[in-house]
Amino acid sequence: MFESGSPGRTGFFWPEEAGPTGLPQELLRDEIPGFPELGELEVLRHFTRLSHLNFGIESQFYPLGSCTMKYNPKVNEAVARLPGFSLIHPLAPPALLQGAFELLFGLETALAEIAGMDAVTLQPAAGAQGELAGLMLVRAYLSEKGNPRRKIIVPDTAHGTNPASSTLCGYDVVQIRSNDQGMVAPSAVAKVMDESVAALMLTNPNTLGIFEKNINAIADVVHSKGGLVYLDGANMNALMGIAKPGHMGVDVLHINLHKTCSTPHGGGGPGAGPVGVKNLLRDYLPVPRIMKSGNGYELREDFSKAIGRVRSFFGNFGVLVRAYAYIISLGSDGLAETSRMALLNANYIRRKLESVFQIAYPERCMHECVFTDRLQQKRHVSTLDIAKRLLDYGFHPPTIYFPLVVSGALMIEPTETESRETLDAFIDAMTSIAREAEENPDLLKTAPHSTPVRRLDEARAARKPVLRWEPKRD
Amino acid sequence: MRYTPHTPSDKAEMLREIGLSEVEQLFDHLPAALRDKAQIALPPGLSETAVKRRMAALAAKNGTAEDWSLFLGGGIYHHAIPSAVDAVISRSEFATSYTPYQPEVSQGTLQAMFEFQTLICQLTGMEVANAGLYDGASAAAEAVLMARRLQEGKHRVFVSRALHPQYRQVIATYVKNLVDVELVEVPFTGRGGIDPEFLARQVDERAMCVVLGYPNFFGVIEDLAPIRALCDRSGALLATVTTEPLSLALLKPPGESGADIAVGEGQSLGVPMALGGPGFGFFACQKRFVRSMPGRLAGQTVDSEERRGFVLTLATREQHIRREKATSNICTSQTLCVLASTVFMAMLGKSGMRRMAEVNARRAHRARERLVKEAGLAPVFSGPFFNEFVLKAKGLSRLQERFAAKKIVPGIPLAEFYPELQDCLLICVTEMNEEEEIEQLARTFGEG
Numbered sequence: 001m002f003e004s005g006s007p008g009r010t011g012f013f014w015p016e017e018a019g020p021t022g023l024p025q026e027l028l029r030d031e032i033p034g035f036p037e038l039g040e041l042e043v044l045r046h047f048t049r050l051s052h053l054n055f056g057i058e059s060q061f062y063p064l065g066s067c068t069m070k071y072n073p074k075v076n077e078a079v080a081r082l083p084g085f086s087l088i089h090p091l092a093p094p095a096l097l098q099g100a101f102e103l104l105f106g107l108e109t110a111l112a113e114i115a116g117m118d119a120v121t122l123q124p125a126a127g128a129q130g131e132l133a134g135l136m137l138v139r140a141y142l143s144e145k146g147n148p149r150r151k152i153i154v155p156d157t158a159h160g161t162n163p164a165s166s167t168l169c170g171y172d173v174v175q176i177r178s179n180d181q182g183m184v185a186p187s188a189v190a191k192v193m194d195e196s197v198a199a200l201m202l203t204n205p206n207t208l209g210i211f212e213k214n215i216n217a218i219a220d221v222v223h224s225k226g227g228l229v230y231l232d233g234a235n236m237n238a239l240m241g242i243a244k245p246g247h248m249g250v251d252v253l254h255i256n257l258h259k260t261c262s263t264p265h266g267g268g269g270p271g272a273g274p275v276g277v278k279n280l281l282r283d284y285l286p287v288p289r290i291m292k293s294g295n296g297y298e299l300r301e302d303f304s305k306a307i308g309r310v311r312s313f314f315g316n317f318g319v320l321v322r323a324y325a326y327i328i329s330l331g332s333d334g335l336a337e338t339s340r341m342a343l344l345n346a347n348y349i350r351r352k353l354e355s356v357f358q359i360a361y362p363e364r365c366m367h368e369c370v371f372t373d374r375l376q377q378k379r380h381v382s383t384l385d386i387a388k389r390l391l392d393y394g395f396h397p398p399t400i401y402f403p404l405v406v407s408g409a410l411m412i413e414p415t416e417t418e419s420r421e422t423l424d425a426f427i428d429a430m431t432s433i434a435r436e437a438e439e440n441p442d443l444l445k446t447a448p449h450s451t452p453v454r455r456l457d458e459a460r461a462a463r464k465p466v467l468r469w470e471p472k473r474d
Numbered sequence: 475m476r477y478t479p480h481t482p483s484d485k486a487e488m489l490r491e492i493g494l495s496e497v498e499q500l501f502d503h504l505p506a507a508l509r510d511k512a513q514i515a516l517p518p519g520l521s522e523t524a525v526k527r528r529m530a531a532l533a534a535k536n537g538t539a540e541d542w543s544l545f546l547g548g549g550i551y552h553h554a555i556p557s558a559v560d561a562v563i564s565r566s567e568f569a570t571s572y573t574p575y576q577p578e579v580s581q582g583t584l585q586a587m588f589e590f591q592t593l594i595c596q597l598t599g600m601e602v603a604n605a606g607l608y609d610g611a612s613a614a615a616e617a618v619l620m621a622r623r624l625q626e627g628k629h630r631v632f633v634s635r636a637l638h639p640q641y642r643q644v645i646a647t648y649v650k651n652l653v654d655v656e657l658v659e660v661p662f663t664g665r666g667g668i669d670p671e672f673l674a675r676q677v678d679e680r681a682m683c684v685v686l687g688y689p690n691f692f693g694v695i696e697d698l699a700p701i702r703a704l705c706d707r708s709g710a711l712l713a714t715v716t717t718e719p720l721s722l723a724l725l726k727p728p729g730e731s732g733a734d735i736a737v738g739e740g741q742s743l744g745v746p747m748a749l750g751g752p753g754f755g756f757f758a759c760q761k762r763f764v765r766s767m768p769g770r771l772a773g774q775t776v777d778s779e780e781r782r783g784f785v786l787t788l789a790t791r792e793q794h795i796r797r798e799k800a801t802s803n804i805c806t807s808q809t810l811c812v813l814a815s816t817v818f819m820a821m822l823g824k825s826g827m828r829r830m831a832e833v834n835a836r837r838a839h840r841a842r843e844r845l846v847k848e849a850g851l852a853p854v855f856s857g858p859f860f861n862e863f864v865l866k867a868k869g870l871s872r873l874q875e876r877f878a879a880k881k882i883v884p885g886i887p888l889a890e891f892y893p894e895l896q897d898c899l900l901i902c903v904t905e906m907n908e909e910e911e912i913e914q915l916a917r918t919f920g921e922g
Contacts, residue, residue, distance in 0.1 A: 001589055001820050012556060012826030014833060014905065021724070021832050022839025027695055027858055029726045034596045035824040043820045044558055050582035051567035058566035060579075071477055072570050075522050080748075081560075084533025089546040090750030091886050092537060095878070099535030100749050114514055125608035125751070126806040128793070139651055148651075164793035164803035168619075170651030173798045211504055242501050243508035262477070266810030267583035268573040268770065269606070270752030286647075308647035312549060312611040312640045312739070313750025325529055329476060331519030341478040343500040348488045364503050391579055396572070402794075419479040420488060446778075451578040453783040458577075461775035461787040465764065467602050468592040 001036050001046050002469045011040035034471070053452045054267070055396050061422050063349075065368045065399035065411025066159070066207050068237045068259030075329065076262065076322035085321050090313035094298055101290050101297035104314065107324045108274075108290070111255060114327075114335065115233065116246020117276030121285045123315040127234060130254030130273025131165035131201075133286060136307045137252055137277060138199045138228050139169055140284040144305065149198035149227070155184050157208060157403040162201045162232060171198060178405060182208040182361035186217040193225050203232040204248065205239075207403040207411070208361055209346065209368035219249025228252065233276075236260040237415070238343060238367035241336025245276075252277045261323035272319040286310050341416035342367040345423060349414055352427045356434045360406045367415075373408035381437040381444050383408040388455065389436065389447040393429040476519070539747070543882045543911040547862040547902025548691065549610065549638050549717040550750045551742040553830070554905060555814075556821045559744050563814045573809075574772075577785045583809060584784035587772035590816045597722045597819075598736040599729025600758035604769040606807035610717050610739025611641040613755030614685060615648035616768045616802060617713040617735045620759070621683035622655060623766045623801065625711065629654045632677060632710070634686035636662040636694065638717055639891040645685070655682070666694035666855025666864065673704050681710035683735075688714040688728055689721055691891075692900065693862035694855055698731035711735060718742050719756070721860040723827035724835060735759045744818025745811050754808035754815070765791060768802030830905055834861040838903040841912045845901070849919035854898055862902035864888065867919060870897040880918055882911075 038046070055062070062069035080086065088100060108120040124130035139148045152166040153174045163173040174192050179185045189200060200222045204212045212218070219229045231245045231253035237260045239245070245253050257263050258271035265271070277285065287306045288299040314320075330338060343366055350359065350369040357371035373383040387397030387410070399411040414423060436443050448454065480488075489495060501509065520528065539552045546552070563569060567582060574580030574587075587605040594603035607613045618631055631649070633642055642659075649655040658676065661669045668686045677684065684705060689695045698714070705712045714728040716738030722728075728736035741753030757769060764771075765788065773787030793800040822830060838861040845851045851865040867873065870887060877884050885899035892898075903912065 002592065005823075008825065010823045010826040010829075011558065011821035012823070012830070014554075014826070014829050016829070017833055017836055019836055019840070021835040023724070023835055023858060023860070027725055029599075029722075029724065029730065031824055032596050032723060032827065035593070035827065036820045037823045037825070038820055040556070040558055040821060043817065044561065046820070047562040047586070047817060048565070050585055051562075051565045052582070053580075053585070054567040054571050054582035055576075055579040056565075056567040057570035062572060064572055067572060069570075069572060072566075073477060075525055077564070077569075079526060079529035079533075082530060082533040083538045083540050084530070084536045086746040086748050087538040087540055087552070088536045088749050089539065089544055089552070089747050089883075090550055091546055091548050092542075092544065092883055093874070093878075096537030096542065096883070097749070099532040102535065103532050110516055113516055116511075125612070125808075126804070128803045128805050129608060129612070132803060136647065136651070160792075160794040160797045160800070161803050161805055163798035164796075164800040167798045167800075168648075168803050170653070211501075213503065213505060216505070216507075239512075241512055241514050243504050243512050247508050247511055264569045264810065265572050266569055266808075267571045267580070267813070268809035269608075269806035270754075270808045270811055271806055308650070309640060309643040310612075310647055311751070312609050312638075312644065316752035317749035318746075318752050321529075325525055327516070328520055328528060329522070329525050332514040332516040334476065334519040335514055335516070337478055340497050340500070341480055344480070344485065344488055344492075344497060347492050347500055351492045366501070387576070388578070391576065396579065397576060416478045420484045448578050452581050453578055453781055454777040454779055456577050456777050456783045456785045457775045458785050458787065461773040461785045462790075465771070465787055466774040467588075467764070467771055467787075468595050469589065 001038060002034060005037040007037055009037045009039050011038060011043050060394055060396050061418060061426055062396040063398050063412045063414050064396065065413040066234055067399065068413060068415055070262055070415035071417035072262055072264040073326065076325045079325050080318050080321045098296050103324050104320060105290050105297055107320055110327050111274055112276055114240055115253060115255060115276045116244025118279045119282045119285060120274050120276045122274045122320055123286045123311050124273040124275055125311050125316050126269065126271040127254055127256040127273040128161040128165060129310060130275045131161055132168055133310045134230055134252045134254055134275045135165055135169040137281045137284045140305065140307050141281055142198055149196055151197045153189065153192055153197055153200040156405050157206045158201060158203060159232060159234060181363050182210045183212055184218060186214050186221050189218050190221045193221055195225055197227045199228045199230050201230040201232060203234060205235045205366040208370050209365040210361060210363045211366050215248045234259060235367060238339055240339040242339050252281055257319055257323040262326045263319045263322040270316045270319050272316045338416050345414040345416060345418055349412055349423055349427060353430055356431050360409065368411060368413035370406055371410040372406055376437045379437050379441045381441045383410055385444040385447060386433055389433050389444045390429060391448040392450045395426055395429055541881060545885045545901045545903060545907065545915060546883055548886045548900055549739060550747050551718055552747055552904055552906045553742055555744050555818065558821055559814050559817045562817045563810055568813055569810060574786060581783060584772045586813050586816050588774060588784050590812050591772060593816060593819045594756050594758050597719060597727065598758045599727030600736050601761040602764050603756060603758035604767055604771050606809060606812040607755030607757055607769050607804060608806065608808060609751065609753055609755045611644035613737040613757050614641045614715045615645045616757060617737045618645055618649060618683065618685065620735065620766050620768060621711045624763060625682045628680055628682040630656050630658055630680045631682050632658045632660050632673060632684045634660045634668040634690065636666065636668060636690040636692055637685060637687045637715060638691045641715060665857040666692040667696045667857050670700045677704050677708045677710055679708055681708045683711040683713050685713045685715060688716050689718060689860050692855055692864050693859040694857035695725060695859060702732040718860060720831050720834065724831035740815050743815040745814050752808055752811050754811040766801060769804055770807045833905040837907060841903045844916045845919060849916045851919060861904055862900055864898050864900050866898050868897055870899060877918060880914065882915060882918060884915055
C-alpha cells in the first residue's frame with residue numbers, strides 16, 4: 001500500500017470546515033511522512049488481494065491441535081454488529097448500559113454452570129491474560145493467609161503461556177515430567193509439592209489430548225499442602241456436558257472463548273479469557289464486578305481484597321457478545337453434543353491414521369490426538385515437511401512440534417463442526433503424503449509447491465530484521 | 475444440532491470404525507463420579523430467529539451513540555468508520571484465520587501486520603512497532619515491564635496522575651507482585667499536565683521510567699521537552715501513552731519529542747466503541763530496544779525463489795519458545811482489530827487523517843468556548859488540548875435528569891476518579907458531534 005497511490009488521493013471525504021483548529025502552531029506536526037495516499041477502490045483491491053493469500057475456516061479445514069478452529073457462526077457476527085452493542089460507550093451512565101450488563105451477567109452465569117465453578121470474571125482479554133489474572137487471585141489468597149509462596153508446578157506438556165504467566169506473577173516455575181502414559185502422576189506432584197508451592201497448573205484434557213484421570217487425586221496432593229489447583233481450560237471443548245472442572249478439585253481456571261465458544265480467531269485475536277473460581281477466591285476477583293440490584297444491574301468496585309483491574313473497561317465485550325449468542329443458540333443439549341462430536345471426530349481420525357503415522361501415546365484420546373514423524377524419519381522426512389506438503393493438498397497443517405515432550409509432534413484437533421466427508425478427505429491426504437514420503441521424499445522436503453509463496457527464510461528475517469516498509473534508497 | 479453436521483448414520487459408521495457402539499463410550503474411561511454430575515443446567519437451544527430476537531431485546535436496553543448525544547471520550551472514542559473497514563474485516567480469510575504460524579498460507583495477515591507496524595511508526599514518529607497488544611492499558615503496563623528489563627538496578631516508575639485512571643490501575647496490578655518495581659504517582663498542575671517540578675525533585679539515577687499520557691486523561695497535551703531533559707539527566711526512559719491516536723495526525727508525534735517508548739489504545743482508529751473492547755494496544759519504541767519488546771512482530775524476508783514474503787520474527791522473545799524466560803506471556807495481537815485500523819488508516823491516508831483530526835480539534839475548541847461563554851461553565855485546566863477538555867459545572871449531579879430527558883450525556887464526571895475534581899466533567903467532541911448537538915449541550919447547561 002506504500003508503493004502505489006498518488007499525492008493528494010484519499011478514500012475519505014469530509015467537507016472542509018472553516019476556522020482555526022484552536023491549537024498553537026508549535027504543537028503541530030508536518031504531514032505524516034510516508035502515509036498512504038489511496039482511493040477507496042484501491043484500498044479494497046489491496047486488501048481483497050491480501051485476503052486471497054490467506055487460509056481461513058470457510059475455505060479450508062484447520063485441524064490445529066489445542067486451538068479449536070471450529071466454525072464461527074454468522075449469526076454471532078450479525079448480532080455483535082447491532083448498534084445496541086457496537087455503539088455503546090463504557091463510561092456512559094449505567095442506566096444506558098443495562099442490556100450490556102444483563103448480557104455479561106448472563107454469560108458469567110452460563111460459563112460458571114458449564115465449568116462447575118462458583119463465580120466468573122469476563123475481564124481478561126485472552127487466555128494468557130486469564131492465566132495471569134488467575135495466578136494473581138491465587139497469590140492474593142495465599143498472601144492473605146500469610147504467605148504468597150514461591151513456586152508454581154507446571155507439567156512439561158503445558159502451553160508456553162503457563163510458565164510465562166507464572167514468572168510475570170512473581171513465581172518460580174517447577175517443571176514436572178508426565179509419565180509414559182502421557183499423564184501427570186500424583187506421585188510426581190507429591191515429590192515436589194510442599195509449603196513453598198502456591199499452585200499447580202494443569203491442562204485437562206492435556207495437550208496430548210489425554211484426560212488426566214487422576215486429577216482429583218492430584219488436587220488432593222496439592223490441597224493437602226495448602227496449594228491451589230489452576231486449570232488451563234484451553235481444551236474445554238472436550239468437556240462440556242461430559243465432566244466439569246469444578247468437580248475435579250480445580251480452584252481456578254480460564255476458558256478461551258475463541259476456542260470453545262466459537263468466536264473468530266481473527267488471525268491472532270481478539271480473543272477472551274474469562275476466569276472462573278470457587279468461592280474461596282471470589283472476593284479477590286478483578287473489579288468492577290457486575291451485580292444484580294433491584295430490577296437492574298450495577299457495577300461494584302468496593303471489594304477490598306480484589307486484585308484490581310487487569311484490563312480497561314469490561315474486557316473484549318464484542319467477543320463476549322458472540323460467545324453469549326453461541327451459548328444461547330446451542331443451549332444445554334447443543335453444548336453437550338458439541339463436545340461429544342468433537343470426541344467422535346478426533347477418535348475417528350486417530351483410528352484411521354494410526355496405521356499410517358505413529359501415535360505418540362496409546363491412551364484413549366479426547367478431542368485431539370498426537371502423532372509423530374517417527375515412521376517418516378526413516379526417509380528423512382520430518383513433521384515440518386509433512387505439514388508443508390499438507391498445504392499443497394489444501395489443508396491447514398495440524399499444530400506441529402508441540403507438545404514439546406513428543407519429538408516431531410503432529411497434533412490434530414478436528415473440532416465438532418467438520419463433516420465425516422471432510423475428515424475422510426483429510427485422512428486421504430495424510431495417507432497419500434505418507435506414501436509420498438516413502439516414494440518421493442524430495443517432494444515433501446521442497447513443499448509447499450502450490451502456495452502463493454514457497455518456504456520463507458525465517459533465519460534471514462530474524463538476523464536482519466526488516467520490521468517496517470521504507471522507501472527504496474538509490 | 476446446528477453446528478454439528480453428523481447424521482445418525484454418520485455417527486453409527488464412525489463409531490463402528492472406532493470399534494464402539496455408543497457415543498458415550500468415547501468418554502467412559504473418565505471417572506464416573508465426574509460424568510454423573512456433568513449435566514449443564516441451561517435452557518435448551520434456540521432457533522437463529524429466536525437468538526436474534528433475544529439479542530436485539532438486550533441491545534435495545536442500551537443507549538447508543540445513534541440515539542443519544544454522547545460527549546464521551548476518556549479512552550474510547552466515537553468516530554466515523556468507512557464502510558470499507560467492516561467489509562474487509564468481515565472477509566472470512568481474515569476473520570476466521572489463525573495466528574500466521576504457517577506463513578505460506580498467511581501472507582495476507584502477515585503483510586497487513588507489517589503494514590500496520592509501518593503505519594504506527596509513521597504516526598508515532600518511532601522506529602519500530604509491534605503488531606498489537608490487548609489494549610492501551612496493558613500496553614502501558616508492558617511498557618513498564620520492558621523498561622524494567624532494560625534498566626536493571628533501577629526500580630522507581632513515575633506514573634502521572636493525569637494518566638488514564640484505569641491504565642494506572644492496570645499498571646499497578648501488573649507490577650504488584652514484582653518486588654523490584656516501585657510506583658511513584660506524579661501530581662498534575664493547574665495546566666492539567668504532569669508536574670515537572672515534582673519530577674525535577676524526585677527523578678534521579680534510581681528512576682526506571684516516566685509514564686505519562688499524550689494527550690493525557692484530561693485531554694491536555696503534555697509538554698514533553700522538560701521531561702525529556704530530566705530523563706536525559708537521570709537515565710530514565712520516557713514512555714508516552716496515547717488513548718486518542720487520531721490526535722497524532724495533527725500533534726507533534728512522541729518520537730519527535732524524544733519518547734523512548736510510545737504506546738496507546740488504537741480503538742479510535744477504525745474500531746467501534748463496543749463498550750470499550752475489543753480494540754488493541756499499540757507499542758512502538760526505539761530500534762535499539764527491539765529484542766526486549768513484547769508481542770508479535772511481522773518481518774520481511776524472501777522465499778526459496780527469492781520472492782518477497784513476510785513471517786513472524788524474533789519469536790525467541792516469545793512465550794511459546796522461551797516459556798518462563800519470555801519478554802511477556804502475551805500470545806495475542808488483537809489482529810482483526812489491528813487489520814481494521816490498518817484499513818482505516820489506508821482509507822483516510824495522509825490527508826484524510828489530517829482532515830478528521832482538524833475537524834475534531836476545531837469542533838472541540840469551539841464547543842469549549844461556547845460552554846464557557848454562553849453556558850457559564852468554568853475552565854479547570856490551562857493546558858492545550860485536542861478533542862476533550864475539563865470544565866466545571868456547579869451542582870453537576872443535579873443536572874443529570876435534565877440531560878437525560880434530552881438524551882444527552884454531557885461528559886464523564888471526574889469526581890469518581892479524582893475526589894479533588896468535584897463538579898468537573900471531561901467533555902469530548904469528535905466529528906460525530908454535530909453543531910446542533912453542541913448548541914443543545916450549551917443551552918441545556920445554560921438553563922440552570
